[in-house]
Every structure is written in C-alpha cells, then in structure tokens.
Amino acid sequence: MKSKMKKKMIAFLLCMVLVICNSVSILADTPAAETTTTEQKAKETRTAKNEGTSEEEKSSDNSKDTSKSSEETEETKEEAPETKTTKKKEETTGATTEKKEESTTATTTEKKEETEEASEISEKKETEEAEETATTGSEEETSEAAEETSESEEETTVSADLVYEDDDVKITVGANEKNAIPEGATLKVVPVLKDDDKTTEQYQEVEKKLEEKATNEEYDIAGFLAYDITFVDEGGNKVEPDGEVQVSMEYKESAVPVEIKDDTTDSNVTVMHLEENEEGQVKEVVDMSKNDQLKNVKTTETQKIEKAEFVTDSFSVFTITWIRTGDNGEFDFSKDISMVKRSGNSFVGMSATVGNGELTLTTEDANPVLYTSTISSSGTNNALYSVIENESTYRFSGAYIATLVGNSRYNIAENAKKITKLTGRKNSAGQEVMMYQLSGDISYRNLEEGEYVVFVYSNDALTTTAQCYSQNGIRISSSNVNLTGIGESLDVRDSNGTIPNISGYTYIYTVVGEGDEALEVNYLRYVNEYLQYSLDGTNWSDVNSEPVKFIYKSKGDRNVPGTIETADTRGLIDIDLFNYKNSLDGETTCGLIFGGTGYTQSAAVTQGIVSNNLSTERYPTIKNTTTSLAPLFDGTSSYVDSADYNLNHLFTYDPETGYYSYDSDVNYAYYNTNSNNTERNFVVYNTTRYKGTGKHKIGGFMPYATYNEGGPVTWNSGVYAQYGDDIANKMYLFGMKVSFDFTQPEGGMIQPEGDMIQEDMTFSFSGDDDVWVFIDGKLVLDLGGVHDRASGSINFKTGEVIVNGTHDTSLDEIFNFDGNEVTFSDNSTHYLDFFYLERGRGESNCSLRFNMPPKKSDTIEITKEITNTDREKYANVEFSFKAYLQDEEFKNEDVYEVIPEGTPYQVKKNNVLTGETRYVGEGNIFKLKSGETAVFNDINPDLKYYVEEVDVSSDEFDEVKIQGWKVTYYDDEGHEVDSSNGVVEAGTSYIAKSEEKVVKENAAVKFQNSCADANKNELQITKEMASGQTSSDIFTFLITLENTDGDMVPYEGDYYIIKNVDGVRTYYTFDQNGQLVEAVNEGKAGTTDDGTVSGIPVGYTVVITDLISGTSFDVEEQGFDTGKYESPSISVEENSCDSADTDENNNFIGLGSIKHGKNQPAKVTVTNSKKTKNIYAEKVWNDSSNTAYRSSNIIFGLFTQSGTTKDLINTKTLSSDNDWKCAFEDVVINDDDGRVISYLVREVRKVTASEKDNDNVYELDGNYYQVIDALDDDNYNDSVNQYYDVESSITGDGTEGSPYKITNTLKTFNVNVVKTGSDDQLLAGVEFQLCRDKNGENPLKFTGSSGQYVYSVSGEIDTLVTIDNTGKNDEGEYNPNLTITGLPAGTYYLIETKTVSGHSLLANPVEVILPITNTDEADVDYYYTETVGEETTYYYDVNTFNIKNNQLFTMPEAGGRNIFMLTLAGTAMIALAAGSTIYYRRRRGVHNKTRR
DSSP: OHHHHHHHHHHHHHHHHHHHHHHHHHHHHHHHHHHSOHHHHHHHHHHHHHHOOOHHHHHHHHHHHHHHHHHHHHHHTTTGGGOOOOHHHHHTTOOSSTTHHHHTOOOTTSOHHHHHHHHHHHHHHHHHHHHHHHHHOOHHHHHHHHHHHHHHHHHTSOOOOEEEEOSSEEEEEEESSTTOSOTTOEEEEEEEOTTOTTTHHHHHHHHHHHHHHHHHHTEEEEEEEEEEEEEEOTTSOEEOOSSOEEEEEEEEEEEOOTTTTTOOTTOEEEEEEEEEOTTSOEEEEEEGGGTTOEEEEEEOTTOOEEEEEEEESSOSEEEEEEEEEGGGGSOOOGGGEEEEEEETTEEEEOSOOOOGGGOOOEEETTEEEEEGGGOSTTSTTGGGTEEEETTEEEEEEEEEEEEEETTTEEEOOTTOOOEEEEEEEEOTTSOEEEEEEETTOSSOEEOOTTEEEEEEEEOSOOOOEEEEEETTSOBOOSSOEEOTTSTTOEEOSSOOSSSOOOTTEEEEEEEESSGGGOEEESEEEEETTEEEEESSSSSEEEOTTOOEEEEEEEOBOSSSBOBOOOOOOTTTSEEEEEEEOSOEETTEETTEEOOSOSOOSSSOOOTTSBOSBOOTTSOOBBTTTOOBOHHHHHSOSTTEEEEEOSOBOOOEEETTTTEEEEETTTOOEEEOOSTTOTTOBEEEBSSOOOOBSSSOOSOOOOTTSOTTSOOSOOEETTEETTTOHHHHHHHSSEEEEEEEEEEOOGGGEEOOTTOSSOEEOEEEEEEESEEEEEETTEEEEEEOSSOSSEEEEEETTTOEEEETTEEEEEHHHHHOOSTTOOSOOTTOEEEEEEEEEEOOSSBOEEEEEEOOOEEOTTOEEEEEEEESOSOGGGOOOEEEEEEEEEOGGGGGGTOEEEOOTTOEEEEEETTEEEEEEEEOOGGGOEEEETTEEEEEOSOOTTSEEEEEEEEEETTTEEEEEETTSOEEEEOTTSOBOOEETTEEOTTOEEEEEEOOEETTTOOEEEEEEEEOGGGEEEEEEEEEEOTTOOOOOEEEEEEEEEOTTSOEEEOOEEEEEEEEETTEEEEEEEOTTSOEEEOGGGOOOEEESSSEEEEEETTOEEEEEEEETTOEEEEEEESOOTTTBOOOEEEEOTTSSBSOOBOTTSOBOSEEEOOOSTTOOEEEEEEEOBOEEEEEEEEEEESTTOGGGSOSEEEEEEEEEETTEEEEEEEEEEEGGGTTEEEEEEEEOBOTTSOBOEEEEEEEEEEOGGGTTSTTEEEETTEEEEEOOTTOSSGGGGGTOTTEEEOSOOBSOSSSSSOEEEEEEEOEEEEEEEEEETTSOBOOSOEEEEESSTTOOSOOOEEEETTEEEEOTTOOBOOEEOOSOOOBOTTSOBOOSEEEEEEESEEEEEEEEEOOTTBOOOSSOEEEEEOSSOOOTTOSOOOEEEEETTEEEEEOOOEEEEEEEOBOOOOOOTTHHHHHHHHHHHHHHHHHHHTOSBOOOOOOOOTTBOOO
C-alpha cells in the first residue's frame, strides 16, 4: 500500500515538474506566437509532430520556420488584426494529421489569454508526442513524416489564376491569399448589358443604384460598363472567395459606354462594387478608389478604359463607371432660355430669369428633358408659371423659337408652333447643346445659330368665361358664360346646367384655343382662381388667356336647314381643301395638261392619267409629262385662289360599325373661309342640296359655296349664266386631299365597338371627277378623268379593287406579295393618300366611306388581347409591358432605350380613343387590360422598337402570340424559356419579347395571350326551392360580369342548361315550343345579349363557360311572381370562388369572382320560397280550470281544403308545456296557379293502420289520423277523452292575434235535492257537504248561494244550504230546494251536516253516481243543454233526490252529542226501516236535446 502511495506521489511530482518545464517553454515561445499567424503555427506544429526528431532537431527546424515566417509577419503585421480564419478556410487548408483542427483554432484577433492557453495545450501535446517518437527512433517513420510535410506544403500553395475572355475584355482572377480560390471553383462572368434581354432588368437595377449614390454624393453618372463576376462550384452554385483575390480587367480595345460614346473628356473613371447581402440584394455601392481596393486604372487621353485592377474578398456586380462632378454633370438650361413679354409687334426680355435649380426635369436617353406642359399652375414646374414684374402678374403662355432683334427684342414667326420638349446634352467637344421639339414633331431639332428659346409670358386677363358659337364660327349669343362657379369638375361632353340652352341650336362640344392649337375638351374646372381643361378628367392644363367656346349645331329654319354632329378627326385624318380660279380649257386645268379623252359622258373613268407611284414629296405626277400635281395640292400654284389646311369635322363616325363617312347625297357640306372659323371646321347639314345641270340630280358637293349660294347653271362661251364667275368658282373647280395612316387588322377584318360580327375592312368612293387613291405611295384606285358619278372600292381582306362594280385590279397585283398572300400582313402599318379634283362643268358630288381605323403617323400602338375564350371583355386583369425604342443617336448600332417612367400614353378601347391619358409607371412598366391599346405619340417613324410583356405566369397564360411578329420567351434571369409549340410549361414565370421592327412599317403590335386551362372556369347557377316546397314555375336570371373598366355589365354570349343526376351531366336546349329537351352533342341552350336567361325550371343549372379567373360576377333573379314568392335567397358555395361577398349575417350571397385552378367552377344557388304565413291555433278547455280531467296532450291537424276535399299536411302536439298553443309556420299562401289556398285546423287523434278506412281518417308521412269532431255520428271522441266534448264551431281567423280556438267542454251534471220534513213540507236551512269519499273529508268547493250552487275548484263555499218556497212543478211535486250544478262525472257523497231543529240528521251519506256514459240503453238522449247568450251549458243530470227528515221526540239534552247520535242512529234505523228517506231518479223534460 505504501509502495503504491509512494508511486502515486512520485508520479504526481513528476507531473508537476513536467508542467513547470513546459510552462517555461510556453512563456519562452509566447512572443513568437504573437508575431506568427495561426496558419504558420499550425504548419510548425504539424512538422514537430510528424518528423519524429530529437528536441534539438525540432528546435533547429523551428528556427527555420520562424525565420521564414518573420518575413511574412512583417508584411502582414498591420493586416493581421482584420483577418479572421473561418471554418470554411480551415477546411480548405488541407490537414495532414488528426490534430490539425486543434492546432488551427486560434486566430490572430483572439485575446492573448486564449492564444497562450491554446499554445500551452499544443506544446504539451507536442512534447509528449515528440518523446514518444524519439523513443521509437525509426528512420522509416521519419521518412513518412517528411513526405506528409511535403504534401502539406504543396496543398497550401497559392491556386492557379482563373480567366474569362470575350471579344472585348479579358478578366483574370488570382488569389492574394493562400487557398482564397475555393477548390474546384470556376470563374463566371456575365456582362450586364442594357440591350440584352437576359440582363436588361439587372442593368436597370444597377443603373438605379449608381444614380442613387450619385444623387447622394452630388455628382452625375455619365455611363458605365457592368460585369457580374462570381465563382461557381461544380454544381453551378455561386461561392465566395475564401480570402482576398485580385481582379484584372484588360480591354482588347479601349472602350466607353455607348450612351456617352466619345463624350468622355470631362469624366473620371472609377470602379464601383455593388456589394450584396446574404439574400443577394444590393446593400451598398462602394467606390473602390476610396478604400484602396482599386489598384490601377488605365485610360486613354479621352478617358476610354484600357485596364482596371482591384482587389476584393467578395463577388457580385462591378462597374467601370464614368462620373462627372460639379458643372459637368448638369445641363444648364437657364443660359439658353429667355423669359419675354409682348411689347408691340415683338417681345422684350423680362427681369426674371429661368433658374436651373427651379426646374424639375425628366430623363431621356440619359439626358435631361423639360416638358413645357409641366409649366402650369398645377404642374411640376409651377414655380415658373407665374412671374410678378412691375406689380403686374405675368403667366406662362408657351415656349417658342425666336430671333433676336437688337439687344433684347425678339421676333416670333406669325404661325410659329409651340415648343413641347427641350433637351440639353453635350457634344463630343464638351459643348452644351440645346435641342427642341415642336408641337407635332416626332424628333428633336438643333437650336441653330441665331435661334433662341423664349418662354412667353402674358399679363392678359385670365379666361373665366365661355362664349357660344355655331359650328362655322359665328357667335350665336352675346352673353358670356361665367365659369368661376363650376367647381372641381364640369363634364362638358353633354349639355348641363352651366351650358346655356339657345333657341334654334343644340350644344355639341367645347373647344379651348384657336387654329391649330384648338382642342376639343371633355372637362373644365375652376380651382385656385385658375380655369383648367382636361381630356380624361385626371390630367389638367391651364386655359390661361385662351378662349373657351361652347359649340352648337343649328336646328335650322325655313331658309337654312339644321346641321349634324360630326367627328373630331384632327390629328388623325388630314383634310386639305383648295379652291381654284376659273380656268377650264379642254383637258387643261389650272395650266396643267392632263391628257386623256375629256368628258366621258358617263360613269366611265379615264385611267392612266397619273403615274402609278407618288413623287418623293407624296404627290401625283401626270404620267405623260411627269409634271407634278403638287402645286394644286400644296397651294403653291398661281391658280389656287384659297388653300385651307388641316380641316376638321367633315366625317361622321359610327362606333357601332366603325365607319367614317361623308355623302353629299345625304348631307350638304360647307367650309367657311372667314377668319372667324378659327377651328377650321366644316358645317354639315342634315339634308342635301343639289346644284348643277348633270345627270345625277340628287346632291352636290360644293364646299366653298354656302347652302343657298348657286344653283343650276349653264356654261356659255366662257361665262356661267345666271350667277357669274364669282359664285360659279365657289361651286366648281376645287381640289381636296385626304391622308391618314392605318393598321392592317388581323385577316383584314374589323370588329367594331360593341359589334359581335366582324366586317371586311374597306375603303369606297363614289362621285366625280378625278379620284386617285394611293396606298404606301402606289396607285391602287384609279377613277381619273372628267366623268359622271363613278364608284370604286378597296377590300383589305380579299385585296380586290373594284371600279364601277367590276373587278379592276388587286393589292397582290400591285404590291406583289410573297407566297399566297392576297393582302397586307396583319398589324402592318400603311398610309393612304386620297386626291380629288372637281374640274367638270355640270355637277359635283362626293361620297367617302371607310372603316380603316386612322392612326397618327408618329405613334406606336401596343394592344392586349386574350384568345381561346370569347369572355375576354370580362377580364378585368392588368398586364404589364415595357417598350424599347431605338436610340436616335446610335441607330446603326441597334441601341435601345426603354420608354421611361413618366412617359404619357393615350388609351384606346376597341380601337377607339377614350380620351384617357396614363403614364408609364415604376420600373418603366405600363399596364393594359384586354381590349385596350397604349398609344405612344411623337415617335420617329424611321426608328425600330420592340415590346416585352413581363411577369407572365404560364399557370394563367401559357402562350403569347403576336400576329406577324416573332416572339421569344425568357425567364427573369434572361435565360430563354423552352416551349412546346409555343406553349410554356406550367409553373413558369416568363417574359414574352417581340422582335424589332421599324415604326413606319409596323406601328402596331398586338399581344394575344392564350388562357391556360387552369385560368378558365365555369359559372354555375342552380335553381332550387326552399326545403319542403316545390314549384312547376320557370324562372329568369340576370347575370352581370365585371368588364375591363371594372363596371358590372350584363353578360353577352352563349349559355348552357344542365341537370346533374348521380354525377352525370345532361345538357338541355329549348325546342320550338320553348320547352326544355335534351340537347344534341352537349349543345348550348341559347345566347343572351342582355344578361337574362329565362325558362329555368327548379332543379336545373345554367352554365357560363370559359370565364377567366378573377372575373367578378353577380346573379339576380328577375320576373318572379312577387305575390307568390318571397325575394329569392342567392348564395355562393363556400370555397367555390374568390372574393365571395356575405350579408350582414355572414351568409354568402350571389357575388364573387372566378377562382383560379382547373375544374374549379363558381357555384351559385338561387333558392325561391313561396310566400308563407303562420297559422296559429289554441286549445281552450272549458272546465273552469278543473284540470284533473284534461288529456296530457292533444293533436291539432292542419288541412288544405278545396271544395269538399281535405288533405292533411301537418300536425302539432299541444300540452300544458306549450300552454295548449301552436303555430303552423311557413304555410304557403298560394298554389302554383296563384290561387289562395284554404286551410283548416281540426283536433285529430292518431289511429292504427287497421282504422285507416274509417271515416275522416287521413294519412301523413305514413301515419294515420282521425278528425275529432262534434258533428261526428260515431262515438270516436269517447276514446280520446270521455270527460269532454269537442265544440262543433271553431273561433278565430288563424292569425297570431286571433288564433283558431278549438274548445273542449267538460261534461257536467246537476244534482237536485228536495229536502222535506216528516210533514212533507220543505225544510230550509238544512246544510250539506258534497265529498268524494264517505268520510266527509275534503268537501268540494262551490260558488253561489240560496240553494243554487256551482262546483268550482276555485270556490270558497263548502256548505250547501237548502231554501224553501221553491214551488211545485206541473205534476204537483216540489221543485228542488237545493241545486248543485257543474259536477263532472264520478261518484260523490252528499252528507247532511245540519238539520233544522226538531229533525233528525241523515244517518248515512247519500251516494250520488254521475256516469260518464249513458247506461240506459233505451235512452240515448239523456242530457240536455241550456243556452244563455253565447254560452251553452251541457246538463247530464236527471238526478233529483227527495230527502225527508223525521221529526224527533222532545228529550232532555243531558247526555250530549253521543246520546244524541245514538238517538239519531236509532231513529234513522227506525225511519229507514219505516222508509222515511226516499231516493229516486226521474227524467227531466227533453227540451234542447243535443245528439252526440
């Protein structure tokens, strides 16, 4: 034991020695630990553990390692505190021993104590292992350890560089720290390009982040080149560097962003890093030049990038960024704009100036843009709207181009157009350049030398009133209409209380401004002391000092007919009119030789007068002479007496058919050239007017002549007879040019607004004389020559061209279409030029009719449609789009700019402009619904464009087509999405991108989305009756659906009628008699155009198919018989639809929206309830509250009665629990024919099936009931409650206030007593009690007195006293001197309790038996009734008792009661024996008998 203890002590001391020795070693090594990195310590440790050398050798090796690491330590000394060894880094170091993890746990940023502790543990283990290794002394082990050390050193060397290379740049990534490049990682670089569909959105996000940083730090981004750089592992997953890496970007040719091209001299180049968080979102934009990460940037003298080098420890997007600071980044508008006011015939500068800081600008092509429309009282640049000078207020009236006269005077051309947009940019020389766009322009113009931009201000009084004018510019009321009280919105599309009624005229529209600036508006408002106008009620502009006119059409008088309302086509259809001087000479007109055959004397035309192609200026040329007709149609000819351009209101427009038309055979048209016709409108009368001597003799087209000017004329030797040349010149010799752009619809078919039938798109003319119609500069319809009324037409579906009813040519022959095409390709854009000359002598007539939707030439139109369902007009779903337009500066490089946020666009619905203006929203996205078109104006027709529909879900729309355009699908990351025959796989979000096309060739693009199966569902409406009710009636539903405007409108379209039996659906349709019969091939039942579906019986279902998810619906019932039915209950099955509405009780009602998901119909049930009432009934017990004899419950039956036929329909059980009352609820009032149903309530008893054939037995729900009726001959009632009789009459009317009352009367008896003495004289004052037992306990209670007593459970009298002097009856017998009435059947005991003096008491009670049934078979009429007033009393008595008392002997009263009782008993016995008390029954008279 001691030996063991000693050994333990020695071991303990040795351990202490080892610990102290090792501690010394650790303390000696601590400075080295502080100056070496964890990674170097780990290497030293591994070497010590694995070499198996002596302590001296280990020490020597450590010296080597320390000397090696000392150099590294000096280089990394300052960086070391920022370096942290992560678990990931440890894993990639490549350990060679099991102890590697222990030796690398410490970091240089940990506390010293932690480092010392780790070192101590490590050194201790190293010593132990070293001693163990030294003991072994094996050279083989030393060799193996050396090999492992060698492998370890190879693993910790720097990884090889990774390289990316494309045509523009070579990017190299190398590790600055060992193992910084993860093992197995590859380099992935994605150039982030603006015009690459795969990266466009990422580019925009980068641009946005850079701009935000630039704004915060007050500099501008001139441009950038962006690259998404990352490592990816073998699985394609992004991985970050495990340390610092160096990135080198070397360009093969010096580069610069395309948006700034050569304009880089004023820029600085840096590298930005868009650092991301763990979710991949940009958390910070870091300028790498500010934190020493940017090591080198090499550029040319013009700041084009050649090379960039930087270091980083994380990857995401890096940008080579060109920035401008100070004045270089902001265009100074102020120095190029002057603010002026009118002074005489010119304009002078104002003291106020445009401050650049006052301007709110937008961006276009990375350049600042000022919209002059924003300078208004409510615009974003309202600070510039109003200027005070010399105590006068001046307001902005417009921006113009002016020339400088003198030092501060400006001239503005008389017909100058207003500037709509200004842009500022710098050219390659760094010079600021101002460019402008005029009203109607489609591109910018350079501000030339000598031109100045002026903002014109006026102190003219602001307009606050309107004037009333006729269509031809004549003022028709001298009174001004005050508009200061119209409030925040006045709808002027129709007459209202503000617009005055003027005798002889009808208001039609409102105009603001004059001439080319005139605008027909829909709304006016007066707010903040400014009058404003709007087209859509949302976007407002100032009226300023412009005139406001209410325009009226004439109702006519006896001299001049009334006028009609015509269409505003300004901006859509160009109409120019030219009046020529009188100069007719054979085939020569106005100095031009036409050639041909002269007047054809018929409708025959002379073709070939003009060439087949328009000139480059878009005018016809005479074929034989190549002379241009331009002078006749541009007003430059000396023969032109009047030239009038941009005329309006000639055509009528019918939105139901889509046709524009004018026909001189129906309406005479006049154009007033007087200057007061500032809007240049035609006046079109409601009747025709013929002038001339020709053959047509119906109507004339002589627009320069008033309605009453001229008439039939003759031509004689160069002079017009009757009127003279002045009037004749107004009638004849004129020309007209009509031009417009149009889009070829799909298949050449037009579907007008509200019309379900498509029509061919056509253009037609009839009249005289020359008419030439050119399309895209090619002659298509040739009606040349002087001729009578001729006709021609163009069909854009078939391509056929007809002249005078006969085929003339075709579009295919003229345009040589490819393949089998016979007309223009769908959605292609074209322009039409119509030239008309009147150069005949006798008459002039003109009829134009076309349904080609005209469009502006400087617009693009993007339309949204939903296909594979005819319910698209009920899809109130918004679709998201982006449009990209070619950059005008880089057309040859196909650089595209997205149409930016804030850009306005007009909205068409069903090809008709609505007047609504919307704006491109956040993310440069604009929204459209099905049937809507976005119209972008002021687009250069020579540019290309393309459009994307974004955020498309294949679960909703699995295919997008653009007729005539190629479509490509991409996902959100820019990868192309596969499709099967154009259909995208379910569960995919994708972008549908159109190909690029030139605006003037294809200005319309129509996106047609195909609904996925899961995006279409049914609306099912089932007709039911309330529980327990049936009906043979038929019913009508009104179905409304939400349209694209968000309004609930009646459904138009097909519907089906079905019936489901055991899960099998059967389809029905109506036969010729309107009866439902089974349909063939699941055919439709009908079509509705007003939402009503009629003829639906109970149990059938109406089905509307293919409704798009999200479509809201509402179902009502119409036309039901309100006298017969309550308002129906309409409910939606829970979870069968979305957005189901509920009533105040949270019950679902017939409102909801179609649910998304395959086979998810919305189920609506319309339940009708016939009008009902409650029938109230009550059991009355006529028993004076003597409840002992009542039944525990009774049954009432409810019967319908028709004639003598009764039917039992319901029963109720009554008892004391319900106070013997009941209500038959919801009893139908009328039958199916509307007749009022008669109801009866009777008391019934339940009987067995064996009794079902008895009288008055009725069946209900398998049970049998028999009526209990006082009129029954048989004794059925007795088996129910024999103590009562049921009254034959029932009182009340069945209402709650007067219920039916069935009375059960208790059967009662009378007991008559004739009390006499031994002398046969009546004894008065004898007292009796009536008991139910012989012992006389609990005597019955009565009411009454004087010998007349009535049994009553509530009575208070229990002693019955006889009276005298009752007289005698006809038989000489005494009438009773004691009468007891109201006794129910039973056995009673009459006990005499007191008699008169001198008489003895009855010895025994008198037993009174009152039987419930008559035991006398010979006499069934044993009871009688007495009726007093309305109350009937039943008497079952005929019990009369003659009771005689014997007189006693006079005896002393000694002995008391006992002696008296003995005496009385003895006397009674004697009397009984002697027959002194007589009991007998006799029958009363038989008056008032009642049979049972």
